[in-house]
Amino acid sequence: MLTVSYGTMIWMSIAFIVVLFLLKKFAWKPILKAIKDREDHIEESLQMATKVKSEMQELKSSNEKLLLDARTERDNLLKDARTTKDEIIQEAKTKASEEADKMIASAKEAIENEKLAALTQLKNEVGVLSLEIAEKIIRERLSDDANQNELVAKLLSEVKLEQ
């Protein structure tokens, strides 16, 4: 009511201070601490989740990068290999053709040499043969005197003509 009783005020003050002390120590402290701990825990968990998520994202992107790198490397390797193969083939081809050319050239040379040798031999043979033929002919022709004279005459005329 509207009349203020001092007794009630005194009891109220004592009671309220006591309940404040009791609740502060035995109720609010553990309750507020538990709530704070839980809030911190939730906050921490959320932050952790965000962090993990971003880490996952990073990991994923780095994985992708790695994969891409690997792929590029493979492609490069393949390309290199192909180039090398081509080069080798090319080289081999060049070498082979060079060798072949060389062989052909040496063969040609040998053939030329052989040809020359053969020609020389032929010339010699022809010379010998001609000489033999000429000997035979001369022997035939010079079997009678008339022919021998005629020939001498002829040869002499020829000699004159030649000068």
Next chain:
Amino acid sequence: MTVDTLRFKGLGKAFAVFTVSIFLSFAAFAQHDEDSSHESEDQSEVHEEHANSEKSFNASEMIMHHVSDAHEIHFVGEGENSIAIYLPVILQTNEGWEFFSSSHFYHNPVSINEHGEEFSFFKYEDFILFHEHIYYANEEGGLTLEHGHALNESPFDMSITKNVAGIFFAIFILYFILRATAKGYKKNEGHAPKGIQAVMEPLILFVKNDVILSSFGGDKERADKYTPYLLTTFFFIWVSNMLGLIPFIGGFNITGTLAITLVLASFIFLITTFSGNKHYWGHILWPAGVPAFVKVILVPIEIASIFIKPTVLMVRLTANIMAGHIIILAFVSLILIFGMQSAAVGYGVGVGSTIFMVFMYFIELLVAFLQAYVFTLLASIYFADATQKAHH
């Protein structure tokens, strides 16, 4: 069972409790009325007419009696047949301390006739209990009355009155519930709240975050210092308000008593004053950026506001809770007043009054929470204001 059906069941139950309690209280008051009329019949014939209109049913007396403090917790019945808890009377008299049970008072009613008016009080040894106030008896062992007011001297009354018992009861409930809640936090560490802890947690979080922390503008460091005090204030006021709404436990009117809200408001005033920093006092005593002649007007107003703020807290809480009690009692009185014309009218009005009372009861439930909320919110704002940081 789903939550919704549970809630519905709870509401239904609450409604049933209220309805039954209101009908029963109606019955109890009807009893009171009957007894009073019997008493009036015993009176001398000369004063019968006068006494009948005066004594048969006096609504304001009944209402004031029910919202006032008492030295007993009265449940039901009248006089010798009443069922009540007699509370200890503690008096500081001129000869020292006196302790005795209030049953000594309530079992010794005395009636006197003063200038044709009937006054009744209770007497034990040299003490007289008149309108729930204890006086020394005068030389003739009686009461000196003038216009219905006692002129006797009074001892200092430190009795455990109904309000004081109500405070103790509220504190006991508060401690019991919150201790159980605290234990729940220990037991269910790392798990979801359970039982009473699950009930209290939303309330605690609401007060902690939406009332206190938001008043401090989200400054956790400052708010944490005042949180235990403000939570205690909130739950004390709320539990006290609710105690006043529970029927059959004596009709406590704890927070509707000025002495109690005065203490609550004084604590708010003391904490605000002692935690006021230089910005707070600077704001009051030397408002920055204000012309001198405005300061002359502003400073006295600001100084007055230091006292007005807690006073308003006190008055608002007391008035709201007391008004709620008075309204419900007024509806009861309405039934009794019309019932005196004829029983049929009484029952007819009773139906309407009961409907209004049920409606008022629901509003009172809301007000019980709302007033605790408003008191705590404003106290938080005052504390936040007192510990403000420079922001000019």
